[in-house]
Amino acid sequence: MGREVSHEGDPMEEPGLRERVPHVVNTLVRRGLSFVAAEDAVQAALVRAVEVWPQDPPGNPTGWLVTAAWRAFLDQVRSDGARALREERSAVEPQPGAAPSRDDTLWLYFLCAHPALTPSSAVALTLRAVGGLTTRQIAEAYLVPEATMAQRISRAKQRIAGVGLDRPGTVTTVLRVLYLLFNEGYSGDIDLAAEAIRLTRQLTAQIDETEVSGLLALMLLHHARREARTGTGGRLVPLSEQDRGLWDTRLIAEGIDLLQKALARERRGEYQVQAAIAALHADAPSAEETDWPQIVEWYDDLVALTGSDVVRTNRAVALGEAEGPRAGLAALAAIDGTTPRYAAASAYLHERAGDLDIAAPAYAEAARRATSEAERVHLERQAVRLRGVQGWGRSGEGST
Amino acid sequence: MPKYLLLKHYRGGKTPLNDVPGDQWTASEWEAHVAYMDEFADRLRDSGEFVASAALAMDGEWVRYDGEGRPPVTDGPFAETKDLVAGWMLIDVDSYDRALGLASDLSAAPGAGGRPLGEWLEVRPVMEPAPTMTE
Numbered sequence: 001m002g003r004e005v006s007h008e009g010d011p012m013e014e015p016g017l018r019e020r021v022p023h024v025v026n027t028l029v030r031r032g033l034s035f036v037a038a039e040d041a042v043q044a045a046l047v048r049a050v051e052v053w054p055q056d057p058p059g060n061p062t063g064w065l066v067t068a069a070w071r072a073f074l075d076q077v078r079s080d081g082a083r084a085l086r087e088e089r090s091a092v093e094p095q096p097g098a099a100p101s102r103d104d105t106l107w108l109y110f111l112c113a114h115p116a117l118t119p120s121s122a123v124a125l126t127l128r129a130v131g132g133l134t135t136r137q138i139a140e141a142y143l144v145p146e147a148t149m150a151q152r153i154s155r156a157k158q159r160i161a162g163v164g165l166d167r168p169g170t171v172t173t174v175l176r177v178l179y180l181l182f183n184e185g186y187s188g189d190i191d192l193a194a195e196a197i198r199l200t201r202q203l204t205a206q207i208d209e210t211e212v213s214g215l216l217a218l219m220l221l222h223h224a225r226r227e228a229r230t231g232t233g234g235r236l237v238p239l240s241e242q243d244r245g246l247w248d249t250r251l252i253a254e255g256i257d258l259l260q261k262a263l264a265r266e267r268r269g270e271y272q273v274q275a276a277i278a279a280l281h282a283d284a285p286s287a288e289e290t291d292w293p294q295i296v297e298w299y300d301d302l303v304a305l306t307g308s309d310v311v312r313t314n315r316a317v318a319l320g321e322a323e324g325p326r327a328g329l330a331a332l333a334a335i336d337g338t339t340p341r342y343a344a345a346s347a348y349l350h351e352r353a354g355d356l357d358i359a360a361p362a363y364a365e366a367a368r369r370a371t372s373e374a375e376r377v378h379l380e381r382q383a384v385r386l387r388g389v390q391g392w393g394r395s396g397e398g399s400t
Numbered sequence: 401m402p403k404y405l406l407l408k409h410y411r412g413g414k415t416p417l418n419d420v421p422g423d424q425w426t427a428s429e430w431e432a433h434v435a436y437m438d439e440f441a442d443r444l445r446d447s448g449e450f451v452a453s454a455a456l457a458m459d460g461e462w463v464r465y466d467g468e469g470r471p472p473v474t475d476g477p478f479a480e481t482k483d484l485v486a487g488w489m490l491i492d493v494d495s496y497d498r499a500l501g502l503a504s505d506l507s508a509a510p511g512a513g514g515r516p517l518g519e520w521l522e523v524r525p526v527m528e529p530a531p532t533m534t535e
Contacts (some may be wrong), residue, residue, distance in 0.1 A: 153448075155447065183531050183533050184528070218533075372530040
């Protein structure tokens with residue numbers, strides 16, 4: 001299940017360790033532990049496994065983890081004293097209607113994405129309880145101190161402690177968390193995009209919903225372009241300029257196959273539609289051969305599904321490709337100008353329309369509003385290019 | 401989750417609500433002020449939103465490169481008119497509104513007479529990683 005993409009470039013990773021974590025949490029909860037106690041105990045076992053397994057690999061890894069987690073739980077109970085002993089007694093009493101009966105881990109996805117949690121807490125908890133990452137790894141991935149991440153996770157668990165395990169969130173919240181994990185990760189030692197793919201792939205094995213397949217397809221189709229997306233020094237390479245020979249055709253084929261099967265079931269959702277747009281880009285042998293009219297149609301569907309101004313802005317750009325920049329600008333005129341990437345879309349369409357006097361300052365304005373350094377530099381470069389400035393290096397040039 | 405830098409200034413900001421300069425505060429007023437700041441940081445540690453913070457000395461000077469093999473050029477101390485950062489705190493929160501709320505709480509640290517200082521704080525978004533999906 002997705003092991004081929006999950007452990008790239010991570011020498012600390014023990015093959016097979018992280019996949020087992022949700023199953024071990026599940027086992028302890030079925031033995032009567034609360035989710036909070038089980039998850040803490042499994043985290044302790046996981047930290048221990050990372051230390052011990054490289055020298056002394058266990059014969060039965062799952063059994064090893066269950067035993068180590070159970071011991072960690074008992075140690076915790078002893079050190080907490082009488083107060084926790086009472087809790088243990090109540091934990092070992094089965095909670096009415098609470099313990100999952102089947103040997104699956106689906107409930108963990110739902111619980112960790114519970115709507116009572118903030119997005120960042122849900123992402124962190126999912127990475128730990130479902131993804132089997134240590135608190136330190138999650139902290140490093142999001143560039144915060146380990147103690148801060150530990151607190152965030154601990155508070156998230158307290159928040160959902162009283163929630164019955166039979167009534168967690170909806171699949172929509174689960175997919176939202178996985179989408180965030182894929183789309184908004186830093187590129188550190190932990191490959192969050194690959195992790196999102198692994199967890200979504202695991203989810204498709206447990207739940208039969210077209211939007212789950214749609215999200216996995218969407219991730220695969222974007223992940224396929226990863227190598228082509230950045231140039232030297234982390235420079236952003238826009239889709240139209242990417243070397244399509246660098247795209248991963250195996251991931252594209254898998255994404256398109258998943259998407260076609262999902263779409264055939266006629267239960268459309270925003271992830272399937274986004275994946276369809278990504279698939280049309282992936283299908284085009286060159287930027288010029290992109291089927292823009294069809295992309296615009298999918299954007300129409302996506303606007304109807306989401307009502308989002310960000311989507312309308314992207315649609316205006318696609319319309320500009322399909323019917324000419326003036327049509328794109330006309331569509332853009334109906335959208336709120338404070339929408340993210342509106343200024344960049346406006347600059348691009350004005351450039352295509354030949355209004356360079358408008359496009360250059362518009363790129364500079366877009367650079368000022370960029371929320372990532374890579375985008376800012378990319379947009380500054382566009383402003384500089386249009387002004388005919390030779391070379392690059394005076395960073396103040398584009399922002400005046 | 402977005403990060404924000406909260407910047408506190410020795411000078412250069414707009415006039416605070418409680419406009420008695422720090423050098424006229426009593427020792428206990430200072431103690432209360434520092435205790436408030438410490439508690440504020442602890443609260444953010446507890447909520448899982450704290451990243452880092454530091455107070456900066458008033459001393460300092462400008463410095464720049466002056467060509468290959470030459471020592472750095474310095475210019476200082478800072479002119480009295482310079483906007484001067486007194487300290488910073490880096491937070492990691494779920495929304496811009498949350499950052500504004502926290503900055504407002506921090507600005508309520510007590511000053512002279514134990515009344516809220518109401519100083520102006522700068523809130524600066526930290527650049528995020530570029531999202532994977534943009535089209």
